[in-house]
Amino acid sequence: MRKETKCIEAGYTPKNGESRMIPIIQSTTFKYDTSADMGKLFDLEASGYFYTRLQNPTNDFVAAKLTALEGGAAGMLTSSGQAASFFSVFNLANAGDHVIASTSIYGGTYNLFSVTMKKMGIDFTFIDPDCSDEELEAAFRPNTKAVFGETIANPALIVFDIERFAKAAHSHGVPLIIDNTFATPVNCRPIEWGADIVIHSTTKYLDGHDATVGGAIIDSGKFDWMAHADKFPGLCTPDDSYHGITYAEKFGKEGAFITKATAQLMRDIGAIPSPMNCYILNLGIESLAVRMKRHCENAQKVAEFLQANENVAYVTYPGLPGDKYYELGKKYMPDGTCGVISFGVKGGRKAAEEMMKHLKLAIIATHVADAHTCVLHPASSTHRQMTDEELIACGVMPDMVRFSVGIENVDDIIEDLAQALEASKNA
């Protein structure tokens, strides 16, 4: 199946007389005939459902669709993108371990890594995605367990050189984790470029309608854990909490990562989305390919309009010829990048805020990447906890406006921007 077809058809095939849409199995528990039957599930000897804190069939239909779209081997949904980021790293790294992450990642992920996971004893080195080969080599340590980057960084719109970082990670025997939220599997499939694990905030384009918060983790099934068994004891030595099962032995390359993340992390932490939310997410994914095409077409026109506007200081959009990331964007996302643009308003922070006040169609929202056009000033909202130096280091200018182009008629979006930019002159 091609990607447009997978958006509609993958993950669930009704049998004779079954519902066309995925069923919402809104049940915490599942019934078994004998205790022995249930025991097999607890021992991971049989697959099946017993408690929705760990797994639910509705969720798994949608996870299977995303796994097909990303070209992975196994996948799971989480209650948020933050939970997906946390699980993807914590499934590999323990206290005393080290992870390399791009400086250009979502502010919430930066905070999770640099503050919360640091308190758990995991050390992070943040490196510039455009660093030299020497700098990249120097970041690796004997206890490094993973490399983490974002296909298109939110909100800096820096395109990550997936292939380059995958090669570096693999030469040190560790996997590359890619947050593919902004590109979506319709525009980029990081696994084809060497990524081992892909995560998403499904809250953004995948849901696409401001409706549900969620996350996803997809494993390529390609990383050979056993070949690096000394680095990954959690996957390659017996798990006492599962009667001595060794995940990489019992479930192989294809199943080890997601089985451990489900059986251990989801069991203990419980960041599971509700089946109802997964159903809504699935509705969003059905139209993903159509929406992404429109998002990219609209964003291209808006970026060109902004570039030509006298009140705009700079425009960042990887789809614009001349943009620093235009070539990388073309390589990884030949069909288009995303619908998010960032730009500066002449007159700085004050003029940017004035411009935003006058927008009528584009709403101010702590959100991005969905059907409705929305706008945000990262420095005073999502990235508020960062200093100006930290902001600049991760590619977020203090005067930058993040503009998320929706799928309305693009002429309405441009007219709205034109009048608000005109009004910004009075700031």
Ligand SMILES: *Cc1c(COP(=O)(O)O)cnc(C)c1O
């Ligand atoms: C929003 C976002 C997240 C966090 O996801 P939530 O669903 O809000 O928890 C992670 N990564 C990126 C790129 C995001 O845009």
